[in-house]
Amino acid sequence: MKQTKKARLEAAGWRVSDAAAFLGLSDEERRFVELKLALASGVRQLRERRGLTQAALAKQLRSSQSRVAKMEAADTSVSLDLMMRSLLSIGATPRDIAKLIRKAEAA
Amino acid sequence: MKQTKKARLEAAGWRVSDAAAFLGLSDEERRFVELKLALASGVRQLRERRGLTQAALAKQLRSSQSRVAKMEAADTSVSLDLMMRSLLSIGATPRDIAKLIRKAEAA
DNA sequence: GCCATGTATGTCATATTCGACATAGCGCAA
DNA sequence: TTGCGCTATGTCGAATATGACATACATGGC
Numbered sequence: 001m002k003q004t005k006k007a008r009l010e011a012a013g014w015r016v017s018d019a020a021a022f023l024g025l026s027d028e029e030r031r032f033v034e035l036k037l038a039l040a041s042g043v044r045q046l047r048e049r050r051g052l053t054q055a056a057l058a059k060q061l062r063s064s065q066s067r068v069a070k071m072e073a074a075d076t077s078v079s080l081d082l083m084m085r086s087l088l089s090i091g092a093t094p095r096d097i098a099k100l101i102r103k104a105e106a107a
Numbered sequence: 108m109k110q111t112k113k114a115r116l117e118a119a120g121w122r123v124s125d126a127a128a129f130l131g132l133s134d135e136e137r138r139f140v141e142l143k144l145a146l147a148s149g150v151r152q153l154r155e156r157r158g159l160t161q162a163a164l165a166k167q168l169r170s171s172q173s174r175v176a177k178m179e180a181a182d183t184s185v186s187l188d189l190m191m192r193s194l195l196s197i198g199a200t201p202r203d204i205a206k207l208i209r210k211a212e213a214a
Numbered sequence: 215g216c217c218a219t220g221t222a223t224g225t226c227a228t229a230t231t232c233g234a235c236a237t238a239g240c241g242c243a244a
Numbered sequence: 245t246t247g248c249g250c251t252a253t254g255t256c257g258a259a260t261a262t263g264a265c266a267t268a269c270a271t272g273g274c
Binding site for chain 1 (some may be wrong): 219220221222223225231
């Protein structure tokens with residue numbers, strides 16, 4: 001049993017229903033995390049490149065600094081939706097976003 | 108005033124707080140919608156290519172047929188998270204997803 | 215040292231999204 | 245026509261993500 005791995009994921013905040021589900025879903029789950037990580041670092045990169053503080057970006061998004069911080073940390077409590085909206089708000093084009101996503105390749 | 112456009116978006120289920128916010132955010136909002144549309148059609152395309160019914164995909168996702176239908180219709184009630192998870196569950200690679208996103212270019 | 219600026223982390227009530235279910239529509243074979 | 249498989253749409257209570265806020269931490273200038 002992948003108790004160890006499961007525990008690690010859960011400790012990181014990733015909910016896993018039961019062992020079977022875990023085994024069945026772990027692959028996509030892992031890919032999904034990779035994807036979020038890629039987008040998260042993309043947000044930070046672009047934000048800094050634009051010379052924006054987290055608070056400034058938050059204002060653009062009508063969100064809050066804490067949420068931006070969590071987003072860049074790929075916190076499990078932030079959705080892909082918010083990340084995408086952030087990227088678009090910063091001025092990322094679909095092409096830019098596609099490039100970020102391709103970085104989630106491998107794993 | 109962009110009353111017409113605003114009304115159209117709201118009729119389609121896109122919440123818009125007030126005129127100023129609308130004017131300020133419409134651009135990203137529109138891009139975001141394009142992006143969801145691109146991913147939604149990607150889900151349908153890949154699902155059909157795999158010979159899966161909505162119900163079958165729903166089962167893989169531990170979701171329901173209705174949610175898959177709404178997802179493919181790019182319903183405002185479905186998140187990008189669910190779309191991404193679906194794509195990954197269907198077997199899309201980051202490269203595939205990137206390609207879909209690039210289709211949201213223009214507008 | 216202190217203060218300012220920016221970032222990280224935790225919590226909360228509220229808002230949004232969830233899966234589930236019911237049910238309607240649609241195409242097609244018997 | 246009826247029946248069947250698949251998809252669409254609407255509505256729920258439950259689950260999750262949200263912005264706001266407080267507060268801790270880090271770095272750098274004074």
